[in-house]
Amino acid sequence: MNRSNPPALPMSKSKGLSTSARLKTRFDKLSVSALLAAALVSSPALAQEEPPPVEVEIVGGSVKAGTIVAVPAMPTPVDIPTPAGSTATIGRAVADVIASGLRASGQLNPLGPEGLPAYTYPQATRPSFPDWRQTGAQQLVAGFVEARPDGQITVGCYLYDVTTGRELTRQGFVVAPASWKRAATKCADTVYSRLTGEGAFLDTRVVFVAETGPKSQRIKRIAIMDSDGSNLRYLTQGEATVVTPRFSPDGSRLAYVSYQGRRARVWVLDLATGQKRLLVPGLAQTSAPRFSPDGRRIAYALSANGNTDIWIANADGSGTPQQLTTAPGIDTSPSFSPDGGRIVFESDRSGSQQLYVMNADGLSQRRISFGGGAYGSPAWSPDGSRIAFVRVGAFRIGVMNATGGGERILTDGWQDESPSWAPNGQFVMFNRFNRGGNSSLFAVPVNGGTARRLPTPQDGSDPSWSPLQR
Amino acid sequence: MRKTLTLATIAVALSLSACGRKPLETAPPPTDQTGIDPNLPPPNDEIGLTELPNQQAAMVAAAGSDTIYFGTDKFDLDDASRATLTAQAKWLIANPAVRASVEGHADERGTREYNQALGERRANSAKNFLIAQGVPANRLLTISWGKERPVATGSDESAWAQNRRAVTVVVR
Numbered sequence: 001m002n003r004s005n006p007p008a009l010p011m012s013k014s015k016g017l018s019t020s021a022r023l024k025t026r027f028d029k030l031s032v033s034a035l036l037a038a039a040l041v042s043s044p045a046l047a048q049e050e051p052p053p054v055e056v057e058i059v060g061g062s063v064k065a066g067t068i069v070a071v072p073a074m075p076t077p078v079d080i081p082t083p084a085g086s087t088a089t090i091g092r093a094v095a096d097v098i099a100s101g102l103r104a105s106g107q108l109n110p111l112g113p114e115g116l117p118a119y120t121y122p123q124a125t126r127p128s129f130p131d132w133r134q135t136g137a138q139q140l141v142a143g144f145v146e147a148r149p150d151g152q153i154t155v156g157c158y159l160y161d162v163t164t165g166r167e168l169t170r171q172g173f174v175v176a177p178a179s180w181k182r183a184a185t186k187c188a189d190t191v192y193s194r195l196t197g198e199g200a201f202l203d204t205r206v207v208f209v210a211e212t213g214p215k216s217q218r219i220k221r222i223a224i225m226d227s228d229g230s231n232l233r234y235l236t237q238g239e240a241t242v243v244t245p246r247f248s249p250d251g252s253r254l255a256y257v258s259y260q261g262r263r264a265r266v267w268v269l270d271l272a273t274g275q276k277r278l279l280v281p282g283l284a285q286t287s288a289p290r291f292s293p294d295g296r297r298i299a300y301a302l303s304a305n306g307n308t309d310i311w312i313a314n315a316d317g318s319g320t321p322q323q324l325t326t327a328p329g330i331d332t333s334p335s336f337s338p339d340g341g342r343i344v345f346e347s348d349r350s351g352s353q354q355l356y357v358m359n360a361d362g363l364s365q366r367r368i369s370f371g372g373g374a375y376g377s378p379a380w381s382p383d384g385s386r387i388a389f390v391r392v393g394a395f396r397i398g399v400m401n402a403t404g405g406g407e408r409i410l411t412d413g414w415q416d417e418s419p420s421w422a423p424n425g426q427f428v429m430f431n432r433f434n435r436g437g438n439s440s441l442f443a444v445p446v447n448g449g450t451a452r453r454l455p456t457p458q459d460g461s462d463p464s465w466s467p468l469q470r
Numbered sequence: 471m472r473k474t475l476t477l478a479t480i481a482v483a484l485s486l487s488a489c490g491r492k493p494l495e496t497a498p499p500p501t502d503q504t505g506i507d508p509n510l511p512p513p514n515d516e517i518g519l520t521e522l523p524n525q526q527a528a529m530v531a532a533a534g535s536d537t538i539y540f541g542t543d544k545f546d547l548d549d550a551s552r553a554t555l556t557a558q559a560k561w562l563i564a565n566p567a568v569r570a571s572v573e574g575h576a577d578e579r580g581t582r583e584y585n586q587a588l589g590e591r592r593a594n595s596a597k598n599f600l601i602a603q604g605v606p607a608n609r610l611l612t613i614s615w616g617k618e619r620p621v622a623t624g625s626d627e628s629a630w631a632q633n634r635r636a637v638t639v640v641v642r
Contacts, residue, residue, distance in 0.1 A: 264614060348584075435625040
């Protein structure tokens with residue numbers, strides 16, 4: 001497929017410029033206004049210049065499982081060194097990240113970049129479809145990595161239907177060379193969304209508790225990483241035991257429980273500044289924090305005198321906390337509905353742990369779990385339709401309708417806990433304890449499929465999946 | 471400014487609580503003194519409780535144990551637990567300069583947040599019994615470690631039984 005005489009840039013019917021040339025023009029405009037705050041800029045407007053892609057092999061918004069998507073290494077017009085490697089090196093790495101991301105979805109079957117033929121820069125916008133059909137692929141992710149005069153790079157991302165030779169979507173990203181991976185992840189998200197009809201989920205982060213040391217003297221640190229396990233760093237250093245970190249809805253803050261001062265209390269951490277403070281001043285035992293969807297409030301559990309109830313406080317520390325439940329017993333693990341109007345929580349007021357829904361002001365409490373046995377750790381899905389939970393006793397992750405019923409068990413570990421939804425609602429992340437106390441992070445597709453382990457350098461627990469990054 | 475005000479408030483509370491008791495030798499942190507309302511915020515939330523290993527050993531020697539045990543998902547006290555707590559209470563009453571952090575624990579077979587609440591229930595059961603034996607309530611704190619601090623590391627019933635516990639920790 002490496003032609004000795006590469007064709008001139010395509011002079012297609014409707015356009016005077018090659019698409020790549022038009023991409024560059026558009027990116028130059030964007031760079032003036034839009035590159036200030038974000039390291040990464042997408043150009044959704046580009047797609048609108050194209051005729052709407054024809055839906056091919058896509059029925060009801062989703063492809064058949066196992067659709068083969070070729071992801072060859074992306075070419076560069078001129079191999080230019082950058083602080084993050086040469087543009088040709090980055091082009092191969094970008095394809096690797098895209099293929100890994102599509103594979104992680106469990107819904108697509110990426111091919112390459114190893115073993116696939118190379119193609120030239122002009123062919124990014126004019127693939128040789130007969131050649132790609134021979135690979136067995138139904139779709140092709142093509143693109144390029146090009147150095148810009150301002151020191152940044154452009155990553156072009158094109159998705160084609162190989163069978164019909166139609167372009168399905170495109171996105172372009174101008175980033176600092178060191179941020180090539182985010183551009184690649186955004187490209188994979190674009191491909192995933194276009195082919196499955198589901199929302200993006202790959203350009204996300206995961207915060208969790210990294211665990212080291214013997215079981216009786218566990219050292220626990222809050223860690224944050226990209227959703228593929230890369231770029232891990234620690235946000236606390238193990239001086240105090242920490243559990244249950246949860247993202248704010250915009251991903252800028254965490255609420256978590258720390259035993260700092262030998263007291264279990266909810267703290268709020270600002271990720272940009274590293275500043276942390278107690279959610280509620282004082283000595284009371286607080287736990288189980290979760291942000292409201294607008295990020296302004298945090299629901300949590302307060303334990304006193306043998307009784308645990310759910311309270312709500314302003315996340316910025318202003319105002320006076322309000323008590324939402326008063327039932328004797330343990331009410332904990334609150335989780336907001338996506339519209340913020342309701343809270344699902346667990347309570348043992350009936351004699352065993354069960355799931356309840358109430359209005360966000362504490363009114364209209366009613367039980368929704370009636371499947372027999374006990375339930376805990378509810379988490380409301382991003383679209384509001386479902387609740388993920390832990391089936392207590394067997395310790396498996398399940399989902400049920402937010403109105404109750406429709407229960408399905410998704411996992412089968414020795415002890416699976418701490419469900420957290422992907423922002424697109426297609427996956428639930430959780431941690432799996434083995435007998436003996438080791439713990440790993442897993443993600444399971446909610447519509448059926450195998451749980452996939454996330455790579456972490458140490459044991460991990462209590463994952464919280466971030467919103468999609470901008 | 472808020473922190474300054476809090477400190478001033480505690481200083482007042484300290485001097486009030488010290489009235490009629492032994493005089494302050496130095497300027498100790500407020501948790502050094504008996505008679506302090508444990509619901510008052512500490513002057514600095516970064517500073518926690520300090521364990522006192524020698525006094526801990528003395529209490530264990532006098533009371534037989536610093537630990538009581540519970541059944542699965544239970545927080546009621548059996549006869550053995552009552553006997554241990556009664557002896558602990560005697561030692562605490564005889565040693566008024568220290569406080570006790572009653573720390574509840576759960577086994578690993580429970581969700582983390584429920585176990586945090588369950589541990590508090592257990593700690594509270596022990597605390598209430600100590601109070602009933604005459605230990606001043608303001609010398610007792612409760613803390614739940616949930617399932618964070620197992621003493622037995624196995625994943626079987628005998629290990630879980632050792633981990634369902636409340637420990638009386640002597641602190642200042």
